[in-house]
Amino acid sequence: MNHLPLIIKREYINKVRNKSFIIMTFLSPLIMVGVFTLVAYLSQLNNDGIRTISVLDESGLFIDEFENSDGLRFNILTDLNLSDAKKLSELSEDYGLLFIPKFENIEDVSKLVTFYSEDSASLQQIDDIEDVISEKANALKLKEAGIDAERIKKLRIRVNAKQETYKGKETSKLGSILKLAFGGAAGYLLFMFIIIYGNMIMRSVIEEKTSRIIEVIISSVKPIQLLLGKILGTSLAGITQFLAWVILMGVFSVLITSIFGIDPSTTQSPQQELISQNVDGGTQQIVQDLILEINNLPIANLVVMFLFFFIGGYLLYASLYAAIGAAVDSETDTQQFMLPILMPLILAIYVGFFTVIENPHGTVSQVFSYIPFTSPVVMLMRIPFGVPIWQQILSLVILFVTFMGTVWFAAKIYKVGILMYGKKASYREIFKWLKY
Amino acid sequence: MEKLLVADNVSKSFGDYKALNDISIEVPRGSVFGLLGPNGAGKTTFIRIINQITMPDSGVILLDGKPLQPDDIQYIGYLPEERGLYKSMKVGEQVLYLAQLKGLSKQEAKIRLKYWFDRLEIGDWWNKKIQELSKGMAQKIQFVVTVLHQPKLLIFDEPFSGFDPINANLIKDEILKLRDDGATVIFSTHRMESVEEMCDHIALIHKANKVLDGRLIDIKRAYKSNTFEVGLQTENKSVVSKLIEEQFEVFPASFKSINDELQYKIKIPANSSPNDLVGYLTSKGQLNHFVEVIPSANDIFIETVQNN
Numbered sequence: 001m002n003h004l005p006l007i008i009k010r011e012y013i014n015k016v017r018n019k020s021f022i023i024m025t026f027l028s029p030l031i032m033v034g035v036f037t038l039v040a041y042l043s044q045l046n047n048d049g050i051r052t053i054s055v056l057d058e059s060g061l062f063i064d065e066f067e068n069s070d071g072l073r074f075n076i077l078t079d080l081n082l083s084d085a086k087k088l089s090e091l092s093e094d095y096g097l098l099f100i101p102k103f104e105n106i107e108d109v110s111k112l113v114t115f116y117s118e119d120s121a122s123l124q125q126i127d128d129i130e131d132v133i134s135e136k137a138n139a140l141k142l143k144e145a146g147i148d149a150e151r152i153k154k155l156r157i158r159v160n161a162k163q164e165t166y167k168g169k170e171t172s173k174l175g176s177i178l179k180l181a182f183g184g185a186a187g188y189l190l191f192m193f194i195i196i197y198g199n200m201i202m203r204s205v206i207e208e209k210t211s212r213i214i215e216v217i218i219s220s221v222k223p224i225q226l227l228l229g230k231i232l233g234t235s236l237a238g239i240t241q242f243l244a245w246v247i248l249m250g251v252f253s254v255l256i257t258s259i260f261g262i263d264p265s266t267t268q269s270p271q272q273e274l275i276s277q278n279v280d281g282g283t284q285q286i287v288q289d290l291i292l293e294i295n296n297l298p299i300a301n302l303v304v305m306f307l308f309f310f311i312g313g314y315l316l317y318a319s320l321y322a323a324i325g326a327a328v329d330s331e332t333d334t335q336q337f338m339l340p341i342l343m344p345l346i347l348a349i350y351v352g353f354f355t356v357i358e359n360p361h362g363t364v365s366q367v368f369s370y371i372p373f374t375s376p377v378v379m380l381m382r383i384p385f386g387v388p389i390w391q392q393i394l395s396l397v398i399l400f401v402t403f404m405g406t407v408w409f410a411a412k413i414y415k416v417g418i419l420m421y422g423k424k425a426s427y428r429e430i431f432k433w434l435k436y
Numbered sequence: 437m438e439k440l441l442v443a444d445n446v447s448k449s450f451g452d453y454k455a456l457n458d459i460s461i462e463v464p465r466g467s468v469f470g471l472l473g474p475n476g477a478g479k480t481t482f483i484r485i486i487n488q489i490t491m492p493d494s495g496v497i498l499l500d501g502k503p504l505q506p507d508d509i510q511y512i513g514y515l516p517e518e519r520g521l522y523k524s525m526k527v528g529e530q531v532l533y534l535a536q537l538k539g540l541s542k543q544e545a546k547i548r549l550k551y552w553f554d555r556l557e558i559g560d561w562w563n564k565k566i567q568e569l570s571k572g573m574a575q576k577i578q579f580v581v582t583v584l585h586q587p588k589l590l591i592f593d594e595p596f597s598g599f600d601p602i603n604a605n606l607i608k609d610e611i612l613k614l615r616d617d618g619a620t621v622i623f624s625t626h627r628m629e630s631v632e633e634m635c636d637h638i639a640l641i642h643k644a645n646k647v648l649d650g651r652l653i654d655i656k657r658a659y660k661s662n663t664f665e666v667g668l669q670t671e672n673k674s675v676v677s678k679l680i681e682e683q684f685e686v687f688p689a690s691f692k693s694i695n696d697e698l699q700y701k702i703k704i705p706a707n708s709s710p711n712d713l714v715g716y717l718t719s720k721g722q723l724n725h726f727v728e729v730i731p732s733a734n735d736i737f738i739e740t741v742q743n744n
Contacts, residue, residue, distance in 0.1 A: 003536075211523050212518045213522055215514075217537065219489055219512070220538050419484075
């Protein structure tokens with residue numbers, strides 16, 4: 001008799017109806033969106049106040065160069081000596097005082113400019129001010145040498161190296177970042193999925209043991225059916241929760257944006273800034289490049305392999321989690337068995353985020369994309385950079401063969417373990433079970 | 437009598453540990469078969485083999501004359517000693533699920549479930565979660581789960597643990613009724629008084645070996661020692677008691693009586709008849725009490741286990 005659908009259905013409904021599951025489904029996206037919003041709000045708040053910077057320019061050459069902007073006002077001081085200016089600036093609670101002394105040669109300005117402030121000033125601010133002064137000083141110097149600065153500006157040549165593979169595919173820095181994002185997201189998603197729902201499977205096995213229903217059930221169904229039903233039912237519940245999270249996050253962000261007028265997506269991460277700095281030439285250009293790059297990505301390959309590696313990797317670990325659940329009596333006993341599972345997972349993430357980024361096709365990256373316990377994460381991160389199909393298939397074959405092995409192993413432990421009550425399993429004990 | 441279940445030279449080891457050693461047992465159709473033995477004797481392993489939870493290393497189990505098939509589980513109802521239910525699942529849903537695992541359709545299961553719930557007067561528990569029920573109530577549900585699919589072979593491992601005397605009686609009557617309706621029952625327990633009350637046949641397993649097997653009544657016959665408990669009223673107590681003690685093998689006895697009398701357990705040789713003893717005793721006084729001492733299941737259990 002095939003009871004698998006029945007078992008899957010029960011596991012699924014039981015998980016989905018569980019109160020804490022429902023609460024987590026709604027609460028997690030709310031918390032996530034809430035945190036993003038808070039960060040966005042705070043960083044907005046941080047930049048909100050208008051800063052005033054007093055400028056004491058004894059040379060008088062730069063006074064016209066400082067332009068007020070939204071968040072920044074320049075207050076030009078004249079006819080004051082430095083100590084008075086400092087006092088004044090401090091009393092009027094300025095952000096800082098920029099002091100440019102008199103100088104003989106324009107070159108000297110590079111060392112003479114001083115910025116006084118309450119605490120250390122923001123790096124960004126100093127950079128901006130330095131840029132303004134340098135620009136002007138350069139122009140003056142050029143003029144001194146009798147060169148027309150405007151002309152030079154016009155004649156300046158900018159190089160933007162086009163990147164192309166030998167086979168003629170265009171790539172770019174933006175492309176690399178995009179690939180990294182795709183691969184990283186895929187790998188990280190799998191990692192999270194394994195940890196969250198692997199644990200859920202383990203707990204559900206332990207629950208059957210502690211409630212002592214297990215013997216009633218396996219007098220009706222084969223343990224392997226129960227094991228598979230449990231893994232599949234829990235995974236379906238997991239996918240449901242994931243989808244709900246994605247949808248709810250969208251809904252919540254829209255709601256929050258419209259209610260509070262804060263856009264969580266304006267929180268700029270350093271990576272995003274990197275992108276915008278790397279690509280000169282307006283948003284339109286960026287969008288064009290982005291579309292080009294997305295077209296360049298092996299999308300079909302990525303999607304198909306994502307599915308295969310996700311399923312393979314998840315099932316591999318899920319069966320191990322189930323075996324652990326069967327071997328122990330309560331959740332507190334799981335610690336000693338968790339480490340061997342978490343180690344390769346964490347290793348995979350580290351290899352992925354450090355080695356693959358550094359060199360997607362280096363030896364270390366390649367080796368780890370064949371080892372079945374790390375390959376799902378590492379290979380998923382490598383694929384956007386272009387991995388020959390035979391390598392992907394070889395890695396998949398290794399993964400699924402290993403999966404068969406772990407299922408056999410897990411089923412063995414499961415079969416014996418679920419009927420062992422009150423016995424604290426050790427590695428040696430489990431090794432003995434394999435021979436029963 | 438026809439055999440429903442036959443175990444033929446069944447052995448099972450776990451690593452170096454021998455759990456069952458060449459066990460052969462025949463369970464007659466329509467009987468209540470007591471599977472007895474001290475803790476750790478191998479009873480549970482044997483029951484698990486019948487339920488195909490564990491596979492034997494050697495030997496076969498025949499159900500209705502054919503080797504056990506995976507699908508045969510629908511003919512077996514098993515109440516394990518380590519039992520329980522999903523705590524957070526509702527009673528009705530849970531029983532339906534477990535019944536469907538035994539091969540019943542949902543509609544069929546619902547009809548039968550209603551019958552049982554009415555019968556045991558637990559109909560209003562349908563939407564309760566198991567964790568809201570008391571242990572005895574949960575046991576009743578568990579009993580219903582075991583019998584719902586009308587199995588021809590019922591296996592109960594310590595069925596009365598967790599029940600109060602009233603409910604224990606109720607379940608006992610239900611088990612006997614199922615037997616009368618044609619089911620065969622294998623019954624494992626340490627409570628010898630329920631063995632006495634319910635079992636037609638017993639088998640005793642001790643240290644992985646079967647040490648005793650057969651109809652309870654035959655076993656009792658084999659274990660009886662031709663001993664009789666007597667109460668003799670006589671004028672001359674000291675003389676008569678001396679005579680009896682010289683003539684027979686006697687043991688002290690003590691039972692409630694309204695008379696002032698000599699009380700003895702007297703063992704007579706296998707070749708002599710109780711009539712001779714009665715004749716002898718009546719010639720010495722008035723015989724108020726004469727009962728054959730029949731070994732109880734408890735006595736047989738203890739004696740057999742200690743002698744092995």
